[in-house]
Amino acid sequence: MISTLEMVAVIVVTYNSENLIADLMASLAPGLMGFRWRLIVADNASADGTIAALKEHAPDATVVEMGRNAGYAAGINAAMAVAGPHTAVLVLNPDVRLGPGCVERLMPVLRSPGTGIAVPRLRDGDGALIQTMRREPSVLRILGDAFLGAGRAGRYDALGEVVTDERRYRSEAVTDWAEGSTMLISAECWRRNGGWDESFFLYSEETDYALRARDNGLLTRYTPTADAVHLGGESRVSPGLWTLLTLNRVRLYSRRHGRLSTAAFWAALFLREASRALIGKRPSRMAARALLSPARLRETPGPHVVARAG
Known part of the structure; x- marks a missing residue:
């Protein structure tokens, strides 16, 4: 009915x-x-x-x-x-x-x-x-992901963002x-x-x-x-979309936290992406490079950003 x-x-x-x-x-x-x-x-x-x-x-x-x-x-x-x-x-x-x-x-x-x-x-x-x-x-959850991997970190409330x-x-x-x-x-x-x-x-x-x-x-x-x-599942395979996802995480965090906490979050996220870039992951290599660019962090996301990153 x-x-x-x-x-x-x-x-x-x-x-x-x-x-x-x-x-x-x-x-x-x-x-x-x-x-x-x-x-x-x-x-x-x-x-x-x-x-x-x-x-x-x-x-x-x-x-x-x-x-x-x-x-x-x-x-x-x-x-x-x-x-x-x-x-x-x-x-x-x-x-x-x-x-x-x-x-x-x-x-x-x-x-x-x-x-x-x-x-x-x-x-x-x-x-x-x-x-x-x-x-x-959170900073701790980014670090948990970096050191333990999302699967293992996600089993613990304090260490993982994804509930795994x-x-x-x-x-x-x-x-x-x-x-x-x-x-x-x-x-x-x-x-x-x-x-x-x-x-x-x-x-x-x-x-x-x-x-x-x-x-x-x-x-x-x-x-x-x-x-x-x-x-x-596109963001898992597209370097441009993964980069946009990564940058937006910093933007969102910065709107809800102070400068020191945001700096720590950025550092943890850069550590995670850089470590994955070292083992050959192209999306993470592109994301880590973007995290080092103050201009990329400041600019408004849009299709031009995705196209340039891709």
Whole structure:
């Protein structure tokens, strides 16, 4: 039975996403079963057939053509500007596939007292669990990653940013933040937080949003009963994207901490990237070089930064 009270604004940001549209759209109705929903797509000037694919597979969607590659956060904000009345916002990457009943299982979690964001269990295209829960970035956690590796460090709350103990993914949990590809956000959270910070362009914007929500008294909750698939993973192989991710981590940290703490965070991050560069990892070599450039740390992220880094 479809609720006459709940309206979910489904927000998707596309960029050359033609090959992803059909499968995403096919997953929305089963994933949102039991709810009224409205699809708003912000397209960041795709050069392929994304717009045509949307017209074919999602003829009722509202499409906001950005006219440029404005970034993920800017796309979310532009879509929300035309979303209309809603009780919750479902933010999705175009390479996400919702499992049947996903939102039906997320919604009760979102209604838990003090909750602003609910996220599902994510698996990759091969069915493997994606470790999506994250702890707030810290100097010690960067060092733990550098010396122990993310897998081992993540087993300990103080030493790892990524929660890597898969037993923790078997039950509902509060997390500092979570991967931003699939997030159900309450209307109250959006009201308190405002929009997403467009200055990040790509990466760290979901970290910033969840930490601001926590600052405003609203938590992020993970639940394993809701399922989705996220195909993703570009930042692991692209030097340009990995560099942008690394620089944005410093930018985010500096906005929440003083100069001395930020300097220590930068040093720990440089140590990690430099050590990986020494064993031949090209993305880390590029990231370490960028960390040594005051101009790169100061400049506003954007497609020009990614293109130059790549």
